[in-house]
Amino acid sequence: MTSLFLRTLREDPVDAEVASHKLLVRAGYIRRAAPGIYTWLPLGLRVLAKVEAIVREEMEDAGGQEVHFPALLPREPYEATGRWEEYGANLFRLTDRKDGDYLLAPTHEEMFTLLVKDMYSSYKELPLTLFQIQTKYRDEARPRAGLIRGREFIMKDAYSFDVTEEGLEASYQNQRAAYQRIFTRLGLEYVIVAATSGAMGGSRSEEFLNPTAIGEDTFVRSPGGYAANVEAVVTPVPEALPYDDAPAAHVEDTPDTPTIDSLVALANERFPRPDREWTAADTLKNVVLALTHPDGRREVLVVGLPGDREVDLKRLEAAVEPAEVEPAGEADFAAHPELVKGYIGPEVLGPQGPQVTVPAEGKTPASSHSAVRYLLDPRVVEGTRWITGANQHGKHVFDLVAGRDFTADGTIEAAEVRAGDPAPDGSGPLELARGIEIGHIFALGRKYAQALGLTVLDENGKQVVVTMGSYGIGVTRALAALAEANHDEAGLAWPAHVAPMHVQVVATGKDQAVFEAAASLTAELSARGVEVLYDDRPKVSPGVKFKDAELLGAPLVVVVGRGLADGVVEVRPRQGGEAVQVPVAEVADLVTEKVAALLA
Amino acid sequence: MTSLFLRTLREDPVDAEVASHKLLVRAGYIRRAAPGIYTWLPLGLRVLAKVEAIVREEMEDAGGQEVHFPALLPREPYEATGRWEEYGANLFRLTDRKDGDYLLAPTHEEMFTLLVKDMYSSYKELPLTLFQIQTKYRDEARPRAGLIRGREFIMKDAYSFDVTEEGLEASYQNQRAAYQRIFTRLGLEYVIVAATSGAMGGSRSEEFLNPTAIGEDTFVRSPGGYAANVEAVVTPVPEALPYDDAPAAHVEDTPDTPTIDSLVALANERFPRPDREWTAADTLKNVVLALTHPDGRREVLVVGLPGDREVDLKRLEAAVEPAEVEPAGEADFAAHPELVKGYIGPEVLGPQGPQVTVPAEGKTPASSHSAVRYLLDPRVVEGTRWITGANQHGKHVFDLVAGRDFTADGTIEAAEVRAGDPAPDGSGPLELARGIEIGHIFALGRKYAQALGLTVLDENGKQVVVTMGSYGIGVTRALAALAEANHDEAGLAWPAHVAPMHVQVVATGKDQAVFEAAASLTAELSARGVEVLYDDRPKVSPGVKFKDAELLGAPLVVVVGRGLADGVVEVRPRQGGEAVQVPVAEVADLVTEKVAALLA
Known part of the structure; x- marks a missing residue:
């Protein structure tokens, strides 16, 4: 801690509304550089790397191949699909020194489509799923809640390429299953809801929502299993009524x-x-x-x-x-x-x-x-x-x-959906809840391939337009959702597999023996692969150190202090549970076991 | 190979001048998205990850702490240091939906200075070295040579913060030594030369140049050890001559x-x-x-x-x-x-x-x-x-x-420097050579801290302006330099520690036993941690497969083919040396040993 680039803050940042935003800033994980644009500090970057690693592993296990596209892209492909205009003010646009039009990509359907067009030409080369973990841009009208709605953010975006509808369905289900594994491993609760496709287009899409009161998305659920983003709810149409007997207006x-x-x-x-x-x-x-x-x-x-x-x-x-x-x-x-x-x-x-x-204009x-x-x-x-x-x-x-x-x-579907409204599939009355969109999967169909000319030769030597899916996870947003779901009033409380460190060792008091024992425990744990942050600050009170440990949110806190004279140290689980006094000779084993159990 | 997202090309891309550019495109490592802007394909991304890992390890070993800044930044900090203007047309500028001025950062001195100002306040917290590995932007007038001079590229940039001149010197030397270790581990030859500081400012800078005929930088060396970028060469000034006897003009x-x-x-x-x-x-x-x-x-x-x-x-x-x-x-x-x-x-x-x-204008x-x-x-x-x-x-x-x-x-220092010119330090006649700038380190001094108000309290409770260094490695450029230094006419020939795979196993012919043996060898090697690309394409001729293996550049190629009937396979080192026939029962051991030796 004496050398770590970190300053914890006691005050909430003035622009923060939600707990994850307040705590990630106060605990020195991120810092605001501009509205909706954040800098990652050392502890935040460690969490981010762990979240990314889980996403990457599952994408690879699902057969995805990783590539990496530029963020700065020329206008033309987005012009061809109409998105250069459709994105409206949400798109960051710029010109280069030769007055060429460029954009900062909010998503990469066009580029993936063109890449596959450039490389592949036969049905034999499909199916194919590519993905990237990459920085994206969206000029949000109202960036808010820290990382939850940012203007520069990290996405995992994947794209599948198939010849047939059945192929697309299989690719879609394959990604859907990978998403379930990812969010389960991350420890993020999720609900899969029907969704609208928006600017992305395509025939069908589903969102993965992390239920939380601070979520920006409202979704509905019925007892019979219907679930949809409120934007996607289709109002059941009543039957027409006879009106022969109706009085005149x-x-x-x-x-x-x-x-x-x-x-x-x-x-x-x-x-x-x-x-x-x-x-x-x-x-x-x-x-x-x-x-x-x-x-x-x-x-x-x-x-x-x-x-x-x-x-x-x-x-x-x-x-x-x-x-x-x-x-x-x-x-x-x-x-x-x-x-x-x-x-x-x-x-x-x-x-x-x-x-x-x-009046007539052009061809109209x-x-x-x-x-x-x-x-x-x-x-x-x-x-x-x-x-x-x-x-x-x-x-x-x-x-x-x-x-x-x-x-x-x-x-038009514009009226509010209310609790108790009937589900469109007849599965009972709807209840409403809020959530954060952490994933969104789209069966795009042939929209992009058609617009950009991605065809392959089929078994009969005929050119057929490829059918695509697109699959996104908001990586930085998922991290914020994790912080939101894992905190209390005192601070963050990370699940072990994404925590920036497994253990925070806190040395209290001024006794040299305490600091020596704490340093030696830190070294011992580190040698065993346990990630430790050692609070070795010499002139900081125990109260402040405990507060900081709670704020930073390592799953386990080990306090080396007065008890050392009696041969014991204290092990406190951050997420609740009993603090235990442990003989100093046993603590390294105990902590190693506990960490292994938390990571299992 | 049947599932890898890869198409090798026989033809050089029309816009490519240098071998690394041609071969990285032909071998399917990168692909052009716009002038000076590239997409990373699966094999390229693997090399990039390995280069980044080496850079990261050495930065951490040198005490650097990793952070990550946005690429999209507000104008104000760059305005405060004058660089918003100084960068001229090299800076990508844009406005957001609220007409706020933003830029895509070419380098982050301002932001690091402001971050440390925001977090630290005492000399006790220094020295400090922070770094990031991050995507940067520069609107080059003439992007060229593929990754060597791009408009979107990856840099490792580090920044040191000290109170005293001696502290800065120590931080500078620490980074300088880390750079030597990095380039040595990467296997990149380098020359350290005195350099000009350009838009960066500061009192002193040195470049790490990778000597190569295709380099954009010209540098000089003298027998006595003087080395400088040609831009930094200072002409020795002759003594004034008496002219009393000179005739009138x-x-x-x-x-x-x-x-x-x-x-x-x-x-x-x-x-x-x-x-x-x-x-x-x-x-x-x-x-x-x-x-x-x-x-x-x-x-x-x-x-x-x-x-x-x-x-x-x-x-x-x-x-x-x-x-x-x-x-x-x-x-x-x-x-x-x-x-x-x-x-x-x-x-x-x-x-x-x-x-x-x-005429007078404003205060002038x-x-x-x-x-x-x-x-x-x-x-x-x-x-x-x-x-x-x-x-x-x-x-x-x-x-x-x-x-x-x-x-x-x-x-003005504007005249060409010629071979044989005297070194400015009297160390003998200069010789000229060309190189690629793969690293640049700057003793910035107090320029940025002064402009942005980064001060700390010193031992006497007095506010002192911090002194800084800035240290960059062009990560994507270093990768290109590696490709340039490790190729022949047939293709790339990677050093093992950055190769996308250690071994390419090539199965030739149509014999089912050959493909089974090759698959089994691939599985065996993979299980031992050897990275293998298996060319399992069923209908591709041996000649094409060998050509592709040479183009892709794995350090070892194992050919399983006709010899299998006699119980042998062939092991070919890509960088030259004898191909050897190895009994099939011994090949896994032999290849594992060879790979270990290459990585040692």
């Missing part, structure tokens, strides 16, 4: 109903239903949003959903990707005077709304479309009857029937 | 003397010297150059040197860094009509030239300076007599005496 004065609650109260008072009370679920809420497309174009979108549900912006964002979304602003309303705030109804939206003619013929795109929650099926805005201040329309009185441009 | 018609040779011939014919013939060394050549300063300002510079020497642009560049230099163009001459091409003489240059008044007072800066080769000492241009077409001036008839703005 009628506009009513509804003064002073600024909220759905006040509207429902007024409806129950002034226009009571014979069968039951009106509820918020009888109202159709039309939420105005603004999309920004990758090409910079701004579009006003209205989402119609039952009034008892909110729009979930993350679900909406996943549904409209690569566009970015935000609540509409004053300028958006000003551009669309037909939108009467608080009283927006379907009549001015989508197919039934005012039409706008767009001139077109006429509605001024405001209108998308409905899947629950708004044909025949459902709604109270909704009448597009005049102080008025709502009643008995407006979907399919009879209005239609939309389509449906 | 006289302008003569010198028609048709476009070259120095023609001028000398005319002088000998028309104005013969009584004592000896005129030679080119009697003429003063004034070379017009254009500097571009980091702030974009362009400046015309004239260098005066004896007519028998050329300007060495690399020496000149080192002398004027951070400015970039090129021969003056038409626009530069147009801006300076006093420069009469082919007849330029001192009278219009420097102190005696036309003066220009620069208005100043008057000569239009064209004039710098002289150190050999042009006071009293030397010259034939040089008379600033009129067709005329030269004779007996123009330095110090009497003209002066300059200073001297």
Whole structure:
């Protein structure tokens, strides 16, 4: 400790919200260099190396071959797949001295595809799985939680190449199994959930989420085994209702109903239903949003959903990707005077709304479309009857029937998912939980191979497009998740196989014999392959040393102090359990055994 | 080999000039992703890991502690030291989504300085040496020779922190010794030469050069042990000559003397010297150059040197860094009509030239300076007599005496160094050679600590500025140098400790028994820790397999083929030496022994 480049901090860093971030900084594992960009200090680098080694071993065992791509890449391949634009502001772009366009890669599908295209030409050479452990970049709008959402981070990314669907499925399952082994070895709890594919594209994807209250991802589970990221939850569509007997829509004065609650109260008072009370679920809420497309174009979108549900912006964002979304602003309303705030109804939206003619541009013929795109929650099926805005201040329309009185441009998964909602596969009511995305696997299919021309000759001598999978683990994020899952108020408490050291030996007091015994124990343990950090600081109080040992989080702490006079030292397990007094002659054996047991 | 991600190429890549580049690509070790940016394939990555491991071990043995900094860094620290500008077009710059300025770090002095400032505060915590093995970026104007001059590359960079000069000297010598051990272990020949510090700054630096004809650096050596990069060679200054008896300068018609040779011939014919013939060394050549300063300002510079020497642009560049230099163009001459091409003489240059008044700007007072800066080769000492241009077409001036008839703005080390020139320390005539810079160590002194405020309390409780050293090894470049030094026409021939595999087992023919014996030998050797690549390709001819084995460069090749029927296999050392026939029962032992011997 006297020579280790380390300063522990008593105060939490001001920008830290979550425990792993606070503790990794306070314990001198990492240090912030810029928002979302961290420096690895000696102890942090040791943990990182151990996490990487486990990932590498399992990737190799799964038949993956390691390569290493540059982080700085030319624009062209990403242009060919459309991702240069689709990534929008999340992509770090730069130009070189010759004004060539480059990017800092957030992921490497394009480059792997081109590499295999460059090297292979026959079905006989497939299947193939390549991987790398490499530094990646993403210009996050809101980097947060330390390593959990960073702008420079380490990923293990793997890519599989197959000729047939069955081959892709086998490669995908092979990686999926490797991921299960990796997270099990790391000691990271995980749930595998269905996920959306986002900018990656592809037919199917699953996420590995580490359940934790501080997770950024919300996921759902049903008693029958359904599990999905909340963005991927598909709303079960109710059956259409008959509406032959439905009364005609009628506009009513509804003064002073600024909220759905006040509207429902007024409806129950002034226009009571014979069968039951009106509820918020009888109202159709039309939420105005603004999309920004990758090409910079701004579009006003209205989402119609039952009034008892909110729009979930993350679900909406996943549904409209690569566009970015935000609540509409004053300028958006000003551009669309037909939108009467608080009283927006379907009549001015989508197919039934005012039409706008767009002049021809390039190859596109001139077109006429509605001024405001209108998308409905899947629950708004044909025949459902709604109270909704009448597009005049102080008025709502009643008995407006979907399919009879209005239609939309389509449906959208944008409404919040709630505990108790039915699972889409009928496996029971959903419960919600939060997690950190530590892995994501994609059955990409032929998207990248098609765009970049990766074909091989099949058995019949015919060129066929290769089908691919892509498989990512956030290595630095997994480390943060480990810190998050293994800490208490006093500090970190690492599982042995990723701890920067197995044992912290603490010498207390001023007695020379104590320091000699501690040094000799350190030497003895090190000779046996046990990794020891020896707190040999001469003028630091025992209290501070114990605090530091708890903060740093070695699985075992051995205290050499006053007891030495009686021939004993103390062995404390960091993760809880009894501290034991051990005769000094036996301590090296005991600690070696305990470490071996922890690593087993 | 049937599953390894590898395709060897018979043709050299079109952009490759040097053998290491050609062979590393042809043998499937690396592949170009963009100019100066490479992808590492499985075999290349194995060599890289071994080189890194040797570097890491020696750094740790020398007391270095490993950390890892981001590559993407904010502008501010580099602004504080002036390097944001000084690096000019060599720096990759970018902005993030919030328009913050960032760079891809070419080296990390600033960040290490700030980290230590952030963590340490007392002299007691020093000395300290930190290092990292990390990906770096440099937007080279002319990336070349594959990994030798790349734009994304791996460096080991180390930094030492001391309070005293003696401490810095000890840290510097410690790293210097570690470098000697590293290059010795890598099997890379090296010469340690005095060097210029360039953009790095600092008081002293030395380079480790790997001597090779394809090296970009020229260095000199003397019989007495002087060694320097040619940029760092200091010209011994002759003593001033008396010139009381020198005749007055006289302008003569010198028609048709476009070259120095023609001028000398005319002088000998028309104005013969009584004592000896005129030679080119009697003429003063004034070379017009254009500097571009980091702030974009362009400046015309004239260098005066004896007519028998050329300007060495690399020496000149080192002398004027951070400015970039090129021969003056038409626009530069147009801006300076006093420069009469082919007849330029001192009278219009420097102190005696036309003066220009620069208006005051900011805090700078208005100043008057000569239009064209004039710098002289150190050999042009006071009293030397010259034939040089008379600033009129067709005329030269004779007996123009330095110090009497003209002066300059200073001297510059810009003339070529020639074999036979005297060493500056009097240790004899210089010989020239070429090398690859594989390491560079700098005694930086207090430049960075001063600029960034890194101080510690000394023994007397006084704040003192820390003194630093910085020590770099081009890891990927060292790998290329190894490939360059260990190849022949047939391919690579790795030293065992960095080879991607120790042995290549080649099965030839179609006999099932051959393939079984080869597979069994591979398994046996692998079980003993010998790294084997087994060429198990079923339908590839022996000739192609042998060619591939030679191209890939494992230190030993074991051929299992026809001889198996007689109970023997062949063991061929790649680096030369006799192929031997070995009884199949003994081959595992023999190969294990040979590998152990190669690794010893």
